[in-house]
Amino acid sequence: MKADSAHKTAEASARAAILADVEAYCEELRPLEELCYLERRFNPDIQRLALKHNLLGMPLPVDLGGRGADYVTYARALARIGREGTGVRTFFSGQTSIGQYPILRYGNRQQQERYLPRSAAGELVMAFGLTEPDAGSNPLEMTTTYRRDGDRYLLNGVKYLISNGSIADVVVGFGYPADKSGPQRRMSAFIIETAGDTFVREELHSKPGMYTANTGMFEMVDHPVPVENLLGGEGNGFRIAMGTLVSGRLSVAAGCLGVIEDCLAEALNYSRTRSQHGKLIGKHQLVQEHLAEIEMARVASEALVLKAAEAKAASDADRDNAERAAAADIQVAQAKFFATNAAWQAADRAVQVFGGRGWSELYRVGRHLQDVRVCRIYEGTDEILKLKIAASLLGREFNAFS
Numbered sequence: 510m511k512a513d514s515a516h517k518t519a520e521a522s523a524r525a526a527i528l529a530d531v532e533a534y535c536e537e538l539r540p541l542e543e544l545c546y547l548e549r550r551f552n553p554d555i556q557r558l559a560l561k562h563n564l565l566g567m568p569l570p571v572d573l574g575g576r577g578a579d580y581v582t583y584a585r586a587l588a589r590i591g592r593e594g595t596g597v598r599t600f601f602s603g604q605t606s607i608g609q610y611p612i613l614r615y616g617n618r619q620q621q622e623r624y625l626p627r628s629a630a631g632e633l634v635m636a637f638g639l640t641e642p643d644a645g646s647n648p649l650e651m652t653t654t655y656r657r658d659g660d661r662y663l664l665n666g667v668k669y670l671i672s673n674g675s676i677a678d679v680v681v682g683f684g685y686p687a688d689k690s691g692p693q694r695r696m697s698a699f700i701i702e703t704a705g706d707t708f709v710r711e712e713l714h715s716k717p718g719m720y721t722a723n724t725g726m727f728e729m730v731d732h733p734v735p736v737e738n739l740l741g742g743e744g745n746g747f748r749i750a751m752g753t754l755v756s757g758r759l760s761v762a763a764g765c766l767g768v769i770e771d772c773l774a775e776a777l778n779y780s781r782t783r784s785q786h787g788k789l790i791g792k793h794q795l796v797q798e799h800l801a802e803i804e805m806a807r808v809a810s811e812a813l814v815l816k817a818a819e820a821k822a823a824s825d826a827d828r829d830n831a832e833r834a835a836a837a838d839i840q841v842a843q844a845k846f847f848a849t850n851a852a853w854q855a856a857d858r859a860v861q862v863f864g865g866r867g868w869s870e871l872y873r874v875g876r877h878l879q880d881v882r883v884c885r886i887y888e889g890t891d892e893i894l895k896l897k898i899a900a901s902l903l904g905r906e907f908n909a910f911s
């Protein structure tokens with residue numbers, strides 16, 4: 510009994526320590542992030558300070574170099590990070606939720622030990638490469654291929670719109686066997702090291718926001734991957750991709766909760782200090798309506814994000830339980846769909862509260878508005894998530910696409 514309570518106390522203090530480190534990270538990062546944003550350039554301090562505060566592998570087990578954060582703690586951490594901007598949070602999603610996660614969840618011990626401690630120690634930037642120019646909402650339409658060549662695979666194809674894509678040292682990437690007549694025609698997942706001239710990368714600029722985070726594309730031309738870097742067995746790529754997206758969607762939903770929190774804080778502050786028509790704008794009832802709506806977006810998003818985090822934790826704790834996996838899949842989709850739309854609307858309302866100043870990158874609310882829009886697109890668009898949620902109600906035979 511005593512041991513049990515000591516264990517719980519230790520867990521609670523580990524959780525508190527992670528969140529305290531996240532807070533310190535965010536405070537130190539904020540002025541540096543603002544400067545990079547205004548200068549529209551990549552912010553290397555997102556990663557440098559994350560290493561300083563030991564945040565590059567929050568949910569990884571301690572014996573693999575991480576902090577052992579449970580899903581709820583990690584969601585709270587990402588919500589706090591999301592307040593600093595969707596670009597900052599997107600780096601973490603790429604590194605941890607969709608970069609490290611598939612290796613932790615589907616990798617063997619050798620793969621985990623080779624990549625995860627180094628990624629938590631800041632030696633490896635991670636990414637997840639599923640999307641291609643002609644395969645977005647339907648990754649089954651991808652054209653990247655692999656073929657066996659002795660003790661390695663050779664990969665060919667282009668991956669597009671990848672978070673951390675042109676700075677990653679390691680990408681969990683996907684492709685089909687080149688020999689379509691072979692027995693194994695389903696896609697496979699690989700742990701791809703990006704060094705070498707067979708991996709050609711390019712940063713994507715022309716983004717209306719998220720200037721401080723990296724979005725890239727890359728082409729692989731007979732790019733060699735050792736056979737031991739096949740992830741989760743041949744032909745299991747689609748299952749790994751879909752499983753990883755659940756983790757990624759949760760991270761997006763949590764980040765959007767943070768965006769709403771920050772928009773609320775900023776709008777409240779401005780409403781208490783800006784006067785028009787002889788009184789503080791917070792005393793105008795139509796301004797109060799914006800604040801009340803943002804607050805309700807916050808409350809509802811927080812409830813959905815935490816419920817989804819608990820469902821994901823329950824599913825990961827009981828890996829063979831298909832019912833729990835399905836519940837986590839849907840609850841995460843619901844949280845992502847709701848929180849991303851709520852964040853977009855909250856940012857829009859906060860900009861309205863700020864008036865003309867709000868429509869500017871000089872103010873946090875204006876930056877949130879332009880950054881957060883992408884959250885309704887990546888890791889599953891609004892439309893794909895709605896179809897998923899509806900099919901879960903109607904039954905499999907109502908799936909809008911196969």
Ligand SMILES: Cc1cc2nc3c(=O)[nH]c(=O)nc-3n(C[C@H](O)[C@H](O)[C@H](O)COP(=O)(O)OP(=O)(O)OC[C@H]3O[C@@H](n4cnc5c(N)ncnc54)[C@H](O)[C@@H]3O)c2cc1C
Nearest residue numbers: 637638639640645646670671672886887888889890892910
């Ligand atoms: C900044 C950024 C970062 C990203 N990071 C990553 C990453 O790290 N890794 C990665 O693999 N990908 C990443 N992506 C890609 C992202 O996941 C895709 O953009 C997304 O899945 C949508 O694919 P698409 O852009 O090809 O749009 P499309 O799939 O072409 O969709 C276009 C429109 O058609 C709709 N549509 C498509 N199919 C259907 C259907 N069956 N029913 C109804 N509507 C449909 C879509 O909802 C959308 O509105 C990123 C994208 C961005 C913009």
